[in-house]
Amino acid sequence: MTKQYTVAILGATGAVGTRMIEQLEQSTIPVGEIHLLASKRSVGKKLKFNGQEVAVEEAVPDSFNGVDLVLASAGGDISARLLPEAVKRGAVCVDNTSHFRMNDNVPLVVPEVNVDALENHHGIIADPNCSTIQMVVALEPIRKQFGLKQVIVSTYQAAGGAGQSAINELYREAQEKLDGKPMQAEILPVKGDKKHYPLAFNLLPQIDVFEEADYTHEEWKMIRETKKIMLGDKFAKDIKVTATCVRVPVPIGHGETVYFETAQEPTPAEIKQVLATAPGVVVQDDPSQQLYPQPVTAEGKRDTFVGRIRADVENPGSYHMWVVADNLLKGAAWNAVQIAQELVKRDLVRVPEGSAELFN
């Protein structure tokens, strides 16, 4: 008989958590038992898994007793507190928060790019930032084939990256504006920051808080995570990465203009050919048919969509592309479930000895 896995979803009621449930249902993982964990507030709520009602439980350290696999998306502070407890109890955790991503003991994995990094996990595997995932899925086949020297990305990020409440705020503000009322911003650009600005019919060039060199945390994530995923830390200097992250009034689906310089000088047609057979990538690029990726057509899909592929006509070896993906699926829930699926396939759902100490 196939082994059945006991799976816990931490943050099960959120925008990513609910999609983790749905992606897990559609995955190849044989799920025996499921535990839906959330904060005290959500206890009593019932969600469905494979047609069965499951009551939401409060997430506490002992929630992880007997659990094989944890999919976490309840916030960085909660992962920081609870995932070491899960590891201590023998559960392997795939964490969608940013808390452990740059930890040397934690592989940061996009299965299409660096699935082998899973082999050396210590109980916690990090799911990268949404805007980073879709970019590296599109860049890795190019790097492998033609070499990659530099990346300059501008993002067009959906409200959903800040959770369901940010999507609700976008819709509410849009209705306020259409009704001729003032828009009331309470969450964006950053829930915990001092000021809030409307996103509806507007653009906010701030995602997460400001840090070193006047880059936002989101921009640093794209720089650092891209290097860790594509190169590992040792070769981080081999590709230059820089970013500007902008929130746009779209509920779901991040867009990115990715400008990149390769080591070789392929034609745009050669780049399209490589992307056309790349895992997880769908090329949508036919100007004669006005075919290009859009958030409304990417929503609900697991793939990363790439279009507008063309050369910088004055810089040989430099190119543009336009990348769109569902930030809540490939950018979060699906990538996490995909990691879990690989862990199962490779029989890696076990915590190596000594792991718990690494996260004390």
Add this chain to the structure above:
Amino acid sequence: MTKQYTVAILGATGAVGTRMIEQLEQSTIPVGEIHLLASKRSVGKKLKFNGQEVAVEEAVPDSFNGVDLVLASAGGDISARLLPEAVKRGAVCVDNTSHFRMNDNVPLVVPEVNVDALENHHGIIADPNCSTIQMVVALEPIRKQFGLKQVIVSTYQAAGGAGQSAINELYREAQEKLDGKPMQAEILPVKGDKKHYPLAFNLLPQIDVFEEADYTHEEWKMIRETKKIMLGDKFAKDIKVTATCVRVPVPIGHGETVYFETAQEPTPAEIKQVLATAPGVVVQDDPSQQLYPQPVTAEGKRDTFVGRIRADVENPGSYHMWVVADNLLKGAAWNAVQIAQELVKRDLVRVPEGSAELFN
């Protein structure tokens, strides 16, 4: 007594035309008579100029008899047909359409950048593309002070760039989506193109039709116009420019992430200092106060707002900035009126002999 000018506005009922009227009212130009010209359809409509009702007239060649100055924004084909007629009748034309922009006999002017190009006009002066204007206003002070080698721009362009009907479509689609109905796209991305896609809660990486090398016409405009304005045609190769243009669900106010490489290596603080005293520029850049340009705060203003100024930490001499302006004011109506104001100030409101033949 000061000379009074007879001014005609061609396309007076459109999104740009109505703003030309308003900007002209607020200008220093002594307007004697005003003629509001539009298509047959609009004849009978009444608009106000300085509190007086003015009837809209049909635009025909003889509309320009006795006219000193024409401000045109009725579409490229209409400018192509009527402006040579206006020049023949001795009227100096400031044309907001793209028709004459790359014509060697037509100066393409952003007053903050190349106002002296007006001196050699031949009756037609072109008002550049909206997304180009705000970018060169921000780049020119940097070029003058530190030298400029390369520009890579991604735009976040408002619906208003495609006219009032595109703004109306955006609002209608937004209401449809909020009501749970399918969004009906009829205009965007390009009125005359085969397919139409919703812009509300979406992103459209196509502005204008596709052309050479899979760039859109809008992208080529940004490349070619930037060079003509900043360098003149002779030095066009001295700055490399490349662009990706994306339409975003914002009614008014274009955003741009502008990545640029300078000849020298100033600090971001030095760049900010230069921009702080540059004409037409307002620096909004204080991460500690979450201060940065936004379309909702730029709307209705004549200035170009610049923020998020910072260095590419891995490429000395390369920088990011985020530029926002009201695309219907600085990007169109105000820049045109500003040109007209300069023509008046320099006593250049006359058509040099032999000009009419140039546009036959």
